[in-house]
Amino acid sequence: MRSVGTGFLVAATVAAAGFLLVPRLILGAPIEPVMGFVQKIFYFHVPCATMLFLSTFTCAGGSIAYLFKGSEAGDRVAVAAGELSVLFGICTLVTGPLWGRKAWGVWWQWDARLTSSLLLELMMIAYLLARRYAGPAGRKLAAALALFAAIDVPLVYKSVDIWRTVHPQTTVVPTLDPRMRPAFWSAFALITVVWSLLLGLRVRLERARAELAELRLDADEILEARL
Amino acid sequence: MKTIRSLARALSLVAWFAALFALSPGIALAQEFQKVEGALRPELPSVPFVAAAYGFIWIAILIYVLAVARGLSKVRQDLAELRRKIDGAGPRP
Numbered sequence: 001m002r003s004v005g006t007g008f009l010v011a012a013t014v015a016a017a018g019f020l021l022v023p024r025l026i027l028g029a030p031i032e033p034v035m036g037f038v039q040k041i042f043y044f045h046v047p048c049a050t051m052l053f054l055s056t057f058t059c060a061g062g063s064i065a066y067l068f069k070g071s072e073a074g075d076r077v078a079v080a081a082g083e084l085s086v087l088f089g090i091c092t093l094v095t096g097p098l099w100g101r102k103a104w105g106v107w108w109q110w111d112a113r114l115t116s117s118l119l120l121e122l123m124m125i126a127y128l129l130a131r132r133y134a135g136p137a138g139r140k141l142a143a144a145l146a147l148f149a150a151i152d153v154p155l156v157y158k159s160v161d162i163w164r165t166v167h168p169q170t171t172v173v174p175t176l177d178p179r180m181r182p183a184f185w186s187a188f189a190l191i192t193v194v195w196s197l198l199l200g201l202r203v204r205l206e207r208a209r210a211e212l213a214e215l216r217l218d219a220d221e222i223l224e225a226r227l
Numbered sequence: 228m229k230t231i232r233s234l235a236r237a238l239s240l241v242a243w244f245a246a247l248f249a250l251s252p253g254i255a256l257a258q259e260f261q262k263v264e265g266a267l268r269p270e271l272p273s274v275p276f277v278a279a280a281y282g283f284i285w286i287a288i289l290i291y292v293l294a295v296a297r298g299l300s301k302v303r304q305d306l307a308e309l310r311r312k313i314d315g316a317g318p319r320p
Contacts, residue, residue, distance in 0.1 A: 023281075037273035041280045048284065087291050095280040102276045144238075151242050194288060201295050208302040215306065219313050 011197050018190035022183070029183040038102040041095050043184055046173065047191035048091040049117070053153045054195065055085035056124065060150030063143035072210065075139060078146060080202035082127045084195060085149075089121035104166055112163035116156040123149040 022043075032039035058081035065074025096114070097107040108114065123145060130142035160169045176184060 038276050040273075040277050044281060044284055083291075087287060091284045091287055094283050098276045098280045098283075102271050102273055147238050148241065151238070198288070198291065198295070201292070201299070205295055205299045205302065208299060208306065212302050212306050212309070215309050215313075219309055222313055 015193045025183040029180045035103045041099040043187040045095040047188045048088045051088040051195045055081045059146045063146040067143045076206040085124040109166045111165040112159035113165045113167040120152050
């Protein structure tokens with residue numbers, strides 16, 4: 001078993017520093033004149049949604065390596081990223097309605113962005129369920145599902161530009177008030193570091209599980225031979 | 228192999244249609260916000276919403292970290308126990 005690496009410790013330190021610094025920057029950023037204080041949800045809602053997309057792409061990349069090259073390491077990354085998609089998807093789908101209730105007056109609207117995001121989240125939940133309950137073929141079935149989920153990501157992103165929605169368009173971040181940018185990009189960096197840490201930790205767990213399963217097989221043979 | 232090839236063919240077809248759909252200028256209808264029907268009008272305080280959003284994110288991440296750390300510690304214990312069992316079974320005959 002490998003010990004905790006230097007990179008992991010550095011990332012954990014950066015994340016801890018971020019937890020202290022980022023809320024100060026967010027509180028210090030100017031209040032958006034139309035939506036008011038509730039717009040501060042934006043600083044973490046957007047990075048969480050981006051991590052949902054990144055996790056789904058990572059899961060699909062690992063699934064491709066597993067499906068086409070039989071890579072066990074790829075499969076381990078895929079399952080770790082699959083869980084992170086669900087985690088950050090839930091964060092996105094909870095913080096969005098909290099913002100929407102105050103800004104739009106409703107918790108939920110069946111518009112293109114919200115519905116396609118929910119669909120993506122359901123696909124990633126299906127990925128995890130298929131791995132757990134679909135029997136021996138579950139890993140391959142789940143890997144195929146991850147590829148379909150990755151195809152859904154560009155559609156979720158572009159949905160606000162294609163259809164009429166209540167959700168703001170993709171131009172919000174590029175046209176952000178320069179005084180809000182330090183808060184936004186530091187929150188984005190913090191969430192990215194946290195995502196990397198979680199991915200590393202989860203892959204480590206999956207690697208340990210594989211090692212245990214292998215040792216169990218060897219142990220049966222060794223113990224049988226010695227008795 | 229045949230299944231993988233048909234899967235790859237189906238995926239490329241879906242990807243092709245998705246790209247076509249997303250990039251087509253003819254369906255770029257959305258240039259204004261959709262009107263929300265039946266919106267609740269009373270003015271709500273913002274702080275509880277912001278606090279709930281931030282609290283939820285950090286609690287969700289914390290729960291996930293604890294679950295993974297617990298799983299990791301359990302697997303490490305099982306590994307150590309199994310190694311002890313193998314070592315305790317004595318030398319090879």
